[in-house]
Amino acid sequence: MGNNNDSFNVADLGAAYVCSFERRLAEDRADLVNALKTKLQGLAGxxxxxxxxxxPNVRKRVESLQEIQSQHDDLEAKxxxxxxxxxxMKL
Incomplete structure (x- = not known):
């Protein structure tokens, strides 16, 4: 028991736990991002x-609304x- 090499170090255990937790958290985050990308690609399709x-009538309405939205976006940017x-300083 007098030998320090054989003693149990709680700090090392805590650091290992934190590293393991951070690694799992990063993996979970990456999995979530991939799942969201897949879902968004499916929705885009x-x-x-x-x-x-x-x-045809509804499609024309949607196209008109898209044009109005585009004009709104331009005005908002200006x-x-x-x-x-x-x-x-303006041109």
């Missing part, structure tokens, strides 16, 4: 299928730029 299966760039 379904989106195009759903759009193609819409009636507004945000106007907030941060002084008027004398």
């Amino acid at each position: 379904k989106h195009s299928d759903v759009f193609e299966n819409l009636s 507004f945000c730029i106007s907030l941060f760039i002084p008027s004398d």
Whole structure:
């Protein structure tokens, strides 16, 4: 028992546990990211299928809404730029 090499070191056990926990956490996080990527890729494929299966009238409405959304996004971007760039520096 007097030999330090044979003694039980709780600090080493704690460090090993933390390393093991962090490794499992990183693996779980990677698995979650991969699962989300797979799910999103599946949903993206379904989106195009759903759009193609819409009636012509509904498809036109969706396309019109997409155009309106695009115009809104452009206006919003211009507004945000106007907030941060002084008027004398604008093109």
